[in-house]
Amino acid sequence: MIWLTWRQFRTPAIVASGALAVTAVVLGVTGPHLIHLYDTSGIATCHGAPDCQQLIDAFQSHYQLLRLIGTAVVVAPGIIGMFWGAPLIARELETGMHRLVWTQSVTRTRWLLVKLAVVGLASMAAAGLFSLMVTWWSGPIDRVTMDRFGTGMFGERGLVPVGYAAFAFALGVAAGLLIRRTLPAMVTTLVGFLAVRMAVSFWVRPNLIAPVVRRYALNLATVGFGSVGSGAQTLLPNAPNLPNAWIYSMRIVDAAGHPLPAHLVTTACPQIGMDAGQGPPPGGSTVISKAVPAHAQRILSDCIAKIGVTYHEVVTYQPASRYWPLQWSELAIFLGLTLALSGLCFWWVRRGLS
Amino acid sequence: MIEFHLDTHSGVSPYLQLVHQVRRSLRLGLLDVGDQLPTVKDVVAGIAINPNTVLKAYRELEYEGLVAARPGVGTFVTKTLGDGSAASYGPLRQDLQRWFAKARRAGLDDESIDALFQDTFRSAAREGVA
């Protein structure tokens, strides 16, 4: 049975190996160069000086195209699920080949077990290798952006792609087994995979570990003036100095937790809004103070002092130290889903009709 | 070695056709004592019939004393049918033809003629034995 599984999987395996080899060569060649660029850029010793941003911009201009490889890591599990998982069983059922292979001398359970194990492990290995290479190569970039905990970035690095690939594969196999047609199974796999990934990213991951809540007093370092989108101009929190943290929210609230209304700012600080300095938009980068006219700064700092009597900043976040626990937790979740789907497949194939 | 053929439209059952073909070959001198009949495997590979049919035919021939089966070796002819008395066939044949014509004139159809002939032949044979 292993021979047959390999023989049927030969072409996809060769294609994947080739792709991984090419990736390894490209990343292996450019990786050391990227490290060298980072080492010589001076960003490491920058520490928030005014010309830091320039150095960062200069560094980030390298390898613009190759950075997309991170996106490929996110896309790969879906591809694996669609092209390795869905056709695994669906093609056999669609073409009637199960009538040949189920009447040899192997039981259906063994047939499914070997197929699932061989191709499933291959999926996990491929995704794992790919993620390993990209995580290593992106090291310097991550040190600059310090954003690996972001909702999108979380799936591009580390361990979770292995879990995603295993789950997408198992989902594909289950879809193929239930739907029995390759193309509908592929579509179902993709849709299902995206749905689960998004559900876990937005609803499960934030609630796995209770976030840390920190209060900051309002001052020029923590607050700026501007507007969010098309909203009114008001005091806005600056990004706190929490590198590689995952920030859920930053708000300016009073002791009871009510948010700062914009009209209060305009009432308390009527002179603000004219030529005032704008804080940088919320993000994960280091705090940078822009050069603003001295008198505008004084108006802003007076306003902040006035408001700061009743209001303070609240930041809800996961500290950087929780990155790996969350990676392992999410991996466990997806592996658990994989096992559940596999169990369903075994149950279905035993009682299934031809 | 003789070869068999099957006429699916003759209405005669397959095993009887094989028996008749062996008997004809014996009569015509194509098979002699000691010759081997084709193996069951070779027969069915040639004319795509059920092996049991061939076995049945060979058993019938064995029952008639014409062949003998040697296990593991094959089936061999033990007796011929041609007996050199072909000279007497002519007048006997004519007698028969005359009788057939009479039967038809009396209004008998093929089946009835056959039934009458078989019935009379059998009772005559029984009397002969007794």
Add this chain to the structure above:
Amino acid sequence: MTSVVKAVGLGKRYGRRWALSDCTLDIPSGHVAGLVGPNGAGKTTLMQLVVGLLAPTTGAIEVLGTRPPASPAELARVGFVAQETPTYTALSVADHLRLGAHLNPTWDAALADRRIDRLGLDPRQRAGKLSGGQRAQLALTLAIAKRPELLILDEPVASLDPLARREFLQDLMESVAEHGLTVVLSSHLVADLERVCDYLIVLAAARVQLTGIVDDLLASHHRLTGPRRDPRRLPSDEEIIQASHTDRQSTFLVRTDAPILDPAWTVEHVGLEDLVLAYMGQATDTDRGRRPALAVRR
């Protein structure tokens, strides 16, 4: 006489439609059994129930003394070739043999190679490039080389030209003679069954209409022709299968083991095709609106 297939009250339902209902069978070993019936009668369903590809809705089935689902050892005793003889189009002939060797502990590699050699198949040729007859022969090789006790063939020659059909049957009979297989093969061409089958199963309208050893069936069925007569006036031990009347004449197809003594009848033998048609006609009489689509080749 051992049974290779024993079914009692076997039934299979798909949604609201019964593909097979109330089937009771006892196929003895050592025969080539022909399963004949119109399309949609349930032949494929029955065969797939025998090899364990389907599970029954009602009733029970026993194959070679065991009930499906089967262990690997039990699976090794039954060979199956499905309709349309599925083969892996991308795999070569040699790959198919390797498949057989890996998946069957009882695989006889020498036999397989001999057959492929004798059939003139190129081992390196992909199965997708073979002709229909060659694919059928390849599928049969896979089934036979695992040395089963029972061989189930679902319409193996339906899509073959006459020459390929004859060669397939010659080859099959040779294997039966050589290995002592029991075979169950289905067809809607009675002529082929006539040549090779010595056991008959007639399936029509999802039910078994007739089973038995062909010679016995042919000996016990007669066509009676004579002056017009009410069927109820025939002796009770003569079971009427088919009756037709003109204003003066009646023709009955009866089944009886006793001799027919009434001199008013002209008694004739019934050919296998006519016999099968009569039983299938009987099925449609009870199941109105379904016409048998049996092909009669002459």
